[in-house]
Amino acid sequence: MAELQVRDLLVPVIELALQAGRLIEAELSRPDGPRGEGDKAEVDVEIEALLRDGLKQILACDFVGEETGVDLSGHRFAWVVDPNDGTADFLKQRPGSSVSIGLLRDGTPVLGVVYAPVNAHGPDCIAWAEGLQTLLRNGQPVSRDLCSATLSSGSVVFVSYSAYLKPEQNAVLCRPAIFHPMPSIAYRLARVAAGDGIAAVSLYSVSTHDVVAAHALLRAVNGDIWNERGELLRYASPNAFSRPLRFCFGGAQSACAEL
Template identity: 60%
Template sequence: MLQTGIVYRVADLVIEAGALILAELRRPGGPRGSGYKAEVDLEIEVVLRRGLEQILSCDFVGEETGRHQTGHRYCWVVDPNDGTADFLAGRSGSAVSVGLLDEGEPVLGVVYAPGTPRGSDCIAWQQGMNALFRNGRVIAPSKQNRDLKGSVVFVSSAAASKRAENDILCAPATCEPIPSIAYRLARVAAGDGAAGVSLYPVSPHDVVAGHALLKAVGGDISDQNGKPIRYTASAEFIDPVEQCFGGQVDACRTLLARPWINLLEPNRS
């Protein structure tokens, strides 16, 4: 059984590591790196890996520092800076994502976006808790996130260039572009919207933490075929994932029926 309250220690560590994102955004000349690789990503993951191993010594899968797997029942799954390309372009909203799997089942998630239009935002949960906590406070998510009407669907930042088309696909909700899929899922779990969508391939380190948060409020994540996303004990997807739709099941089922492929052809956005 996972130690009670471990998520608070993880959240403190994630917030500490996330400060490096803000420092890098404020760096004269902008963040270091190019394409999909920022130098600070590795620096953050080194801090996280060291700290997480002290909190719970188990297997580890990180985007930057690779895998350490021994067959332990627990496995940390880490993305130090989800949304790197947008981060390098100077856009705020990337997030640190730390999830924990127990024999392939998400049992803890912490997602921290240090720089967003609404300020820093940390959303966390672990198995056994009755509610999420956000920025140090327990929250009771609104039931509004179970329905698209009057709500929001969080989509990638690329949607900003095709806002009208995305709004049609999300109707009767509106779309809101956010760089990080981890943070999109976390915002949905916290009751800010109906669903989070990625039209591009994701990896377990992108979604495990957000998946844990959604579980806490009765949500789930499906792939492009509407099949629930699941993981092996070694932190791999059981089935390939080209797209993902996370939130309450009914909202995601409605969105899955929409022609999202229209956004990707002939030019990917």
Template identity: 60%
Template sequence: MEAINLITLLDQAVVEVTLAGELLVSEWKRPGGVRGYEDKADVDVEIEQKLRESLLQLLDCDFWGEETGHVLNGHPYCWVIDPNDGTSDFLKGLKGSSISVGLLRNSVPVLGVVYAPVTDDRGRDCIAWAEGLPHPLRNGNPVDVDLSQKKLTCGSLVMVSAAAVGKPGANKELCSPGTFHAMPSIAYRLARVAAGDGVCAVSLYPVSAHDVVAGHALLRASQGDLLDQNGETVTYSADMGTVSLKCFGGAPTACLILLRRDWSDLLHPRVIS
């Protein structure tokens, strides 16, 4: 197999993801409101169809998508896509959902692009990395983050789901001595931690490969880790439908502290990660 230049591939993937992001922006601004209900939006399928075609033209390999299914033939590489991570919050009118595109090589995340084109405070935010780059890129600029040296301290941000605003007291206690920051999209939470905005990102519900592969790649770039409910690094097998029951991504020591806490009080049907 011909050697693949992952850095060149990243540049090309960022272009395609950014173009696909215009569909999400247009949907957000749609005069009649966004289309869909519960956790299914029409634009999700439209984005994934566009990306499936363009990314497979860049690298024809295995594919795992949330909306259009998967093809796993044993190729060393596999695109893993979530076209709109955080759909249910997007449909509720919350900003911060993201397009998540990851690439596995022999089940290891080696490229990730997480793009949030509609945010509350950062405008259009694209965080990307591929193996071979020394640091992740945020909107094209390198960010030097070493999560291996970060601790859970006063002032640390712990990225949790948007539903945390409904139980601020419990989340404040669970994230202490840090401060919780509620936002949609586990992919974007992981990406923001990798870019230095926080110390750990949390999901309390089962996640699939499409939710986390891109964010996991970004954490690798910043010397972070993605741990499951048992404190083991999340891995990706032939069945990527559920890769962990809970996940904690970021500074390894902070993740271990947080995953050992009792989050059961938050496991309520109205809490969506």
């Protein structure tokens, strides 16, 4: 049996993410607004059911979802999904939530698709799979290397949307860079990988399903993700799937260490 080429999975995964994005768009277009409250939206479950079925048809393996649970059998591959990262902001009809689909092989992120169907810059799909030379952004190759990137004047740090409430404090914390608040840690990290910023931060607890897809994107550009103790985020055991990060710093190593 020929060895699986992860890059061959990317096109159907992107197509599935775009399909999920249409459900987000439709939900935001409802006359009464999105269904749900707090950080739970009804469409999230509907999207994850779609993704779970579709992804298992693309590659039948383990599955880690935010809404429909975890299915771990010891398979070397595992899909890790957040159907609508940034739900709380989504329910307030703030643009920028994202569909996040990642694939782990033996605990290493080897494929990621992060799709923000509704945001200020228009639909944005950032994707990569092991075997590709560059990221793809809306189907176009994007070259980026974070290996020697540093926190500098004019660089951008993406932070949680609520940073709008404390602009002075966030300006100090991100100096000499500028800070840009937006929903969805998955999309913040993906935008760093695609070249829009130097680092992305969450000072709210995040879970595995929030970051695996974007972690793959960062791997492609020599970036990574660290926790609040400066330790690299890794997925070595099933327990890692249910253990949240208190804080999350992703992007260029030098910038994240300074932040």
